[in-house]
Amino acid sequence: xxxxxxxxxxxxxxxxxxxxxxxxxxxxxxxxxxxxxxxxxxxxxxxxxxxxxxxxxxxxxxxxxxxxxxxxxxxxxxxxxxxxxxxxxxxxxxxxxxxxxxxxxxxxxxxxxxxxxxxxxxxxxxxxxxxxxxxxxxxxxxxxxxxxxxxxxxxxxxxxxxxxxxxxxxxxxxxxxxxxxxxxxxxxxxxxxxxxxxxxxxxxxxxxxxxxxxxxxxxxxxxxxxxxxxxxxxxxxxxxxxxxxxxx
Numbered sequence: 054x055x056x057x058x059x060x061x062x063x064x065x066x067x068x069x070x071x072x073x074x075x076x077x078x079x080x081x082x083x084x085x086x087x088x089x090x091x092x093x094x095x096x097x098x099x100x101x102x103x104x105x106x107x108x109x110x111x112x113x114x115x116x117x118x119x120x121x122x123x124x125x126x127x128x129x130x131x132x133x134x135x136x137x138x139x140x141x142x143x144x145x146x147x148x149x150x151x152x153x154x155x156x157x158x159x160x161x162x163x164x165x166x167x168x169x170x171x172x173x174x175x176x177x178x179x180x181x182x183x184x185x186x187x188x189x190x191x192x193x194x195x196x197x198x199x200x201x202x203x204x205x206x207x208x209x210x211x212x213x214x215x216x217x218x219x220x221x222x223x224x225x226x227x228x229x230x231x232x233x234x235x236x237x238x239x240x241x242x243x244x245x246x247x248x249x250x251x252x253x254x255x256x257x258x259x260x261x262x263x264x265x266x267x268x269x270x271x272x273x274x275x276x277x278x279x280x281x282x283x284x285x286x287x288x289x290x291x292x293x294x295x296x297x298x299x300x301x
Contacts, residue, residue, distance in 0.1 A: 060090045064096040066109040074109060077161050081168055094119025105131060107171055112137040125201045132171045194247035198226060200235045207233060215280060216260040247259045252299060254278060254292030262299055
């Protein structure tokens with residue numbers, strides 16, 4: 054039985070790399086390229102417009118990298134095949150539940166194996182994006198948080214963040230006198246932040262310790278953190294212990 058056609062998007066900031074992949078994909082009748090994107094912003098838009106089954110995704114790109122693109126995609130059932138010239142991202146790629154990881158320059162045979170994997174796994178439930186984010190193994194801490202806000206994409210430097218609170222399946226990021234919601238778990242985001250600068254002070258909040266003005270005792274074993282902008286945040290017992298270890 055003939056495989057069902059896979060609608061695919063090709064994302065790479067190098068024109069020659071996009072052309073190379075497109076040329077090889079012509080040999081695969083079960084793959085139709087519905088969009089070609091030269092950066093992460095175009096990729097996020099193309100996914101929303103074309104509803105693809107498969108995305109061939111470069112990792113190192115200006116403005117938005119491949120992992121940030123995945124954070125902003127609203128779908129959790131797209132098969133992802135990373136295509137990159139760098140092998141150091143392989144572990145993180147598979148932690149992000151990529152179907153395959155093509156190391157440039159890859160052969161036609163290697164591409165065929167990747168497509169076979171995608172076809173073989175088609176129809177099986179893929180991990181939720183929240184799970185993907187929670188298993189992030191990026192060795193360096195985040196320097197910015199990327200958020201899709203309607204048709205806009207906000208890139209928030211972590212140094213601007215005051216605190217982050219949990220809102221059901223979202224986190225509410227408070228920064229520069231405003232706030233924005235991001236579809237992600239607090240636990241998942243916590244793992245990606247610098248633990249020396251961002252402390253989980255309560256099951257529902259993480260604070261930038263540079264924004265903490267003082268800690269006040271309300272009652273026995275009940276504390277609040279007063280931020281420099283006078284925001285008050287509850288502190289759990291374990292959160293108080295962590296704060297004391299960091300700021301004394």
